Amino acid sequence: MVAFERKQDTGEWSERELGTIVAALGAAIASRTGRTWETGMTENGDAQFYLLGPLPDQACVLCISRIGRRYVLEDGTGRLLFEHRNLDLVGLHAKAAIPSTSWLMVRAITLWCAIRNTIHEKVEPLLTEGEELFAQFAPQLAAFA
Structure with a gap:
């Protein structure tokens, strides 16, 4: 037996993942709201997606992290809102968590x-x-x- 090294997830989102998140948060990211989004990485190199509030503060409203094969949804203060392996479900919860x-x-x-x-x-x-x-x-x- 030969042990192959497992490919580690990079700290970048795939196009499919970004498309899913942006589609779920489309109304929140619309230009009339003043909100924008950014991507980044955790200290351990896990991918993160930030929904930012309007200028001038641009405070973090929501954060979606991919840790291993799980997606973690947090509010702007770092409170855990939802986590699951299915990004579509996380997107639905993210959409519901945005103040209207x-x-x-x-x-x-x-x-x-x-x-x-x-x-x-x-x-x-x-x-x-x-x-x-x-x-x-x-x-x-x-x-x-």
Whole structure:
């Protein structure tokens, strides 16, 4: 018997693998979202695919790694979301893991909540106190009329 050396996976994605990932994340990578993607390698030389957020931060939104024959899906913070040997299944889970609300919408909602909270905390007490002052001084103002 002759022991042959097993071919190690390189840290590069095949065209089929990249095509599968890009097809699954097509809506997230569309130009109107501002998201882009990059490929890279882990410290051990395993292939990685990064879905990056819009400029200027370009924070990592999702990461798909190929470790051996398994595909590992993580969110931008490194939390494990899914892993499997079938890249199509990993792609479906990646598509479902992408937030559908745009960053502009999130900022608009945050601004609206901040304004509403400011009105509730600062302006409403002034209006309530103003009514009380008016109720106390109205009879005296009527005497001048």
